[in-house]
Amino acid sequence: MSFVDNQELSSAWSSVCAELQSVLGDAVVNNWISPVIPEKLEDGVLYLLAPNAFWRDWVRNNYELKILRVCSRRYPEIVSLELKVVTDARQGFSAPLSVDNQVESANPSSDNSFGISLDPDLTFDKFVVGKPNELAYAAALRVAESDKVAFNPLFLYGGVGLGKTHLMHAIAWSIKARDKKRTIAYMSAEKFMYQFIRSVRYKDTMAFKEQFRSVDVLMIDDIQFICGKESTQEEFFHTFNTLVDNNRQVIVSADKSPSDLEGMEERLKSRLGWGLVADIHPTTYELRLGILQSKAASASVAIPDKVLEFIAHKITSNIRELEGALNRVVASATLIGRQVTIDSARDVLADLLRTNSRKVTIEEIQKKVASHYAIKLSDMFSAKRSRQIALPRQVAMYLSKKLTTMSLPEIGKNFGGKDHTTVLHAVRKIDESMQNDVNLSEDIKLLIKILQR
Ligand code: ADP
């Protein structure tokens, strides 16, 4: 079926809620799920509106998968969920933050958003600054506050959940607050590609081009998405050049530096690095604690400092997960109505604590393996082939593959710039040797134990 109108969408949602009662229980559905409003179904994404940010996060962290499972079983056209805060919809969508869409009007059956709405929570004053993000923050603020184009493009990069999207939204809010007339287009690279492809299909590329090329500020989030997508890169490259030539501001984010974007055309890589490249580093304890304190200050219940310190120590992966952890602790305190303690936080966060404790860095692996085999740390990066050195190096590569989420090329890079095939060879070789070499397999088990402690 397709949802022709809101009536139909609401009744579909009611039936999903009814089914969820048997999965999650009446209380959860009545308290958390039913109050969520289905906004629209678009390109397989069911957009849901929660009453506030806390609510959105709570539903996202706890029930999203279960909701999706029921939705997509009943309505196969639903492939993913997007939870938003209801105020985004009321204030954000219609605000002049996104450019009107002429491209879309050529095809009236589809959505009418050009950029996407901005999240009201993602502003500069809600961004906590610390060592890992101070450069990116300063650069973003500069771009937002200067009347002339300061540097073009601004290229923000860093790992997932570290604040790239937050900074981009903050820039947009700030520019809008100062000068309502400046047009800003913000969208993910995925959406850019999707719209581009559609304009080709509907033979409407001129309108597509025109539209992008007439904005004052263009922001493209997660540009790594178009790696390996040649014609989209080509289109982006031209749009980019036209805007820069006309002295319009371009802001791009990615999970890697321009030169590390594999599958990106050389000329685009080099062009992306021309302005200011600012990276966001993994969080430090101080930044995590600062963020928790700032978020806890606006929570409905008081969370003791000791508990915040505990979370800051334990949840080290990224800020999104850190927020999720705090939200859970707050929610459980609200529901149980009891004071939060380190023990109760530990219970509520059990699964998160487990995944966070499993994070091992490649440096730790190299250090531990080097000292275990009594070789120099620098031998890890060397090209020496003697067995006393090659074997520990292969063991370290093997453990890096097993214990971190890094790809083979990334691992190779961390071992003195080795090729990914070298890493693959090491992983296979150690896997095989462990079958018949008891000493080796004992060594490796021990190393894993030490590293995961
Ligand atoms: P990215 O785009 O880098 O994956 P996001 O910008 O989406 O990360 O950030 C993830 C979450 O963490 C968001 O909810 C964001 O508001 C929050 N966040 C990130 N950095 C900060 C910060 N410095 N201060 C406060 N909140 C932050």
Ligand code: MG
């Ligand atoms: Mg992002």
